[in-house]
Amino acid sequence: MKLRTLSLALCTTAIASTAMAEDLRMSWWGGDSRHAATQAALEVCGAKHGHTISPEFTGWSGHFEKLTTQIAGGTEADLMQVNWPWLSFYSADGTGLADLNQFAQIIDLSNWDDAQIVAGSMNGALNGLPISTTGRLFVFNTTTWAKAGLDLPKTWDDLIAAGPVFREKLGEGYYPFEAAGLDAALIVTLYGTQATGKPLIDPATNELTWTKEELVNAISLYKTLVDNHVIEGWQDRAADGNVPLHENPEWSQGMIAGTYQWDSTYFKISDPLEDGQELAYVDLLTQDGQKTPGIYRKASMVFSISANSEKQEAAAQILNCLLNEPEGVSALGTTRGVPASRTAREQLSEADAIQPIQVEAQKKVIDAEGPAIHPMMEFPSVRAALQDNLELFAYGEVDATEAADEMILAINEALEDIK
Amino acid sequence: MGGDSKFLGLWYVAPYAIGLILFTAFPFVASFYLSFTDYNLLSSPEWVGTANYEKLFTRDRTFDKSLKVTLAYVFMTVPIKLAFALFIAVVLNYRLRGIGLFRTAYYVPSILGGSIAIAVLWRYMFAQSGLINMIITALGGEPVNWFGDPQNALLTITLLRCWQFGSAMVIFLAALQSVDKSLYEAGSIDGAKPWQLFRYITLPLITPVIFFNLIMQTVQAFQEFNGPYIITEGGPLKNTYLLPLYIYDEAFKNFDMGYASAIAWVLFCIIMCLTLLAFWTSKKWVYYAGDKRN
Incomplete structure (x- = not known):
């Protein structure tokens, strides 16, 4: 009888688990x-x-x-x-x-x-x-920066001053930072957000909030960075074709020594680094008279x-x-x-499975202030409006004012289409 | 076969016919309808009349740029590819030891050429520190910015397409081998030199095949997608932004299926017009054996 009962129980369990699988x-x-x-x-x-x-x-x-x-x-x-x-x-x-x-x-x-x-x-x-939760942060290759004899930057001026030092001490092929394509567009957006205290697109009205002059000021940062050997020009970055940063040998070898990325992509950008190359996140760079640190944070x-x-x-x-x-x-x-998830965070913290650098980065993301980001900022048409016109500016096809005019036109068109 | 079923033949062609209707004819007709709608893929199409076409022809500067780039690409690629394919076919038409191996080797790029892997390989070869620039600098030259310089980017994509000359070459080779040898003997007896034999005997006799290759290569060139998508993503400054990329972006990035369909139909009309033009001019330069006009 016992055997029959056990067999029945096993069969029932087997059938039940099969049915649920x-x-x-x-x-x-x-x-x-x-x-x-x-x-x-x-x-x-x-x-x-x-x-x-x-x-x-x-x-x-x-x-x-x-x-x-x-x-x-x-x-x-x-x-x-x-x-x-x-x-x-x-x-x-x-x-x-x-x-x-x-x-x-x-x-x-x-x-x-x-x-x-x-x-x-x-x-x-x-x-x-x-x-x-993720946010865009500045992350630098401390190995290369140390080789250049520089402390990691705290302000945009620090970063701009590092360009000539990199060229002089490490060579023409070394840059303290990188920005092309979307990264360049988001750098420009950050700079403008800090200066104006406003997001590019107002989440309440779905409208562009920056004036043309404010946009010109933000766009001009790109040229300053290129002229001071802080970043490789757009044309030179494009010389390798459509290659993302983490597949770029100049990044893995430390020749490009800084970037502005989502903190959630830490492993993506740290895994390809050659032995001996170390990364560190810093607080968002600041500018004189800024109205907000301008964190680009989102779920x-x-x-x-x-x-x-x-x-x-x-x-x-x-x-x-x-x-x-x-x-x-x-x-x-x-x-x-x-x-x-709170449970997951606690479990990984207790197991020391969250690397200190990730904890530090996440804290910077959470602690920093900035205006709310409109989801439309991530729509391809809005991003293309920013990127395409910044590219024209980077190639010298238009000046900053013309680029700003075109950007405003294209973003407004994109917003209209999305609505 | 006759007695069993008079519909047996239809059964044989049914799989192809069903595929043609489902995957070619239906999308063809549907895209024409969609080109007059506003359709984002997730909600129902909304009729907008000719608004998509009006935007395309009156205020879309990206379309203008993309069309110019596409035409430049086609008019560069097709002649270079055909000339190269014909040249290699002529060389491979000689009776040489191991010629079969060479013919196979030259055909291989056509099998591989359209693949993503080859596009990635191309990207590495022409990168700033890639193989091509290594060769150039080893020979004492300056490295070339193949992808970042707007003047060079389209050329680099064109070279990838031209490298896939194998299928055109095989067709040329078959045509060359079908030319009657007695005509060459007669020409030689009359004192014709090799170039004259080629110019006045070979070329006229293979014009039907040149015409066929011209049409096929033109249509394929207008549809090029993989190379520019993988290698340059249409840049720099949209100088490799061919119309198929623009259609893709509008359809699958901006999810404006109606507008993408309108661009696709404009592209179709351009290909159709050029094909008709080629057929019309063919009366003047294509020789068909037995054609009384000749």
Whole structure:
């Protein structure tokens, strides 16, 4: 009788676990370290909850296009990493992605504060759980700066003064900083935000807030940086083709000794460095008479569940495992920045799994002040309006005033289209 | 076969026909409709009449630039590629030891040429510190800014396309081998030199193949995407921003499918006009054996 009862119990358990086991898909973007960690996390979380998860990962470039096409066709993965500004595009009314509030019995939402929950909500529906908070910070290669005999800069003037020293002491090929493409556009935006105290686009009115003169002042910084050998000119950076910073040998060898990046990308930019090269974050550089430090801070990426998925509960289990449960948290580590989930942050801190430099960077992001960033700042058409016209200025095709005129025109057009 | 089913042939062509209808004919018609709409992929298309075309032709400076770059690219790529393919085909038409190996080797770039990996390799070769500049400096020259200099970037992309000359070359080679040898013998007896044999016998007899390659290469050049997307992303200053890149950006970055469709239809019309022009001029320079006009 005992044997029969045991057999029955085992059979029931087996049937139950088979019935619950799901084949899921999860998509994300990132660098190699994030890809490896996420696959490991999916293995342990899948094993824990009895699901199989197929990973679908890419680099940053092209991920927005791919994900949007999938969502339009209803073929997106069950669980997705979504950039925060994209929420308003995918789910303006809150129905484009699953409402995670419905899975509150599976996902421990108490690990996020109200502001973070609001950041991930659209029209009252919790469409994405913030994975981390991120901000653009200055990060410098301390090895190269020491070689140049300089302390890390605190002000824009310090940075500008470092250019000639790098050229003289280290050679023509050494630069204390880099800025091309989007990085250059965001540097210009930061400089203008500090000077004016206003964001480029007003979150309340969806309108451009800077005057032409203010924009000219910000754009002119780019030329100052190039003229003083602080950054390689746009044309020279383009000489290697469309190569991101972390794939650029000049970065990994320390010849480019500074950049302005999301703090959540620490591993992406630190992993390629050759042995002996060290990085350090500094406070946002300051300028005389600035009105704000101008931090560009946002809820970083979020995890979302597809509104079309028929396996939302299983996806919620995996989501909770990745963000809140010890196995998933441990495997993911800080490959998406310092976790926003309180439990995860505490676990990684106790395990010394958050590198001191990441803690320091996150503190700088959280502590710094700056006007709220409008999600439209991250729309491709707005970014293109900034970048394209800055490129024209960088190549000497237009002067700063003409570039400002064109930028205002193009940004207004883009905002009009988005509305 | 006859007795079993008179529809057997239809069954054979059905997979292709279904594919053609689903993946070519339907998108073709749909894109024409969408070109008159405002459609962001996530919500229903909204009819806007000719607004997309009006914007395209009256106030879109990016389109103007992209169109100029595309035409420059096509008019550079196609003649260079055809001339090079023909030259190599003539060389490979000689009876040499191991000629089969050479023919295969020259065809390989065509198999690999359109791939992402080759575009990445091209990017490294022409980078500031890449192989090409290493050779140039070893020969005593100054390194060239291939991708960052607006004057050079399009040329670099063009070279990638021209490097993929294999398919055109194979077709030329087949045409060269089909030329009647007795014509060369007759020409030689009459005292014609090798260049004259080529100019007055070979070239006229392979004009149908030149015409075919011209059309195919022109159409393909107008559709080039991989090279500029991977290597330069359309820069610098949009000097490699070919129309297919612009269509892609509008469709999948700005999610303005209606506008992207309008650009695609303008591109289609340009290709169609140039093809018709080529057919019209072909009456004057293409020789078909047995054609009484000749």
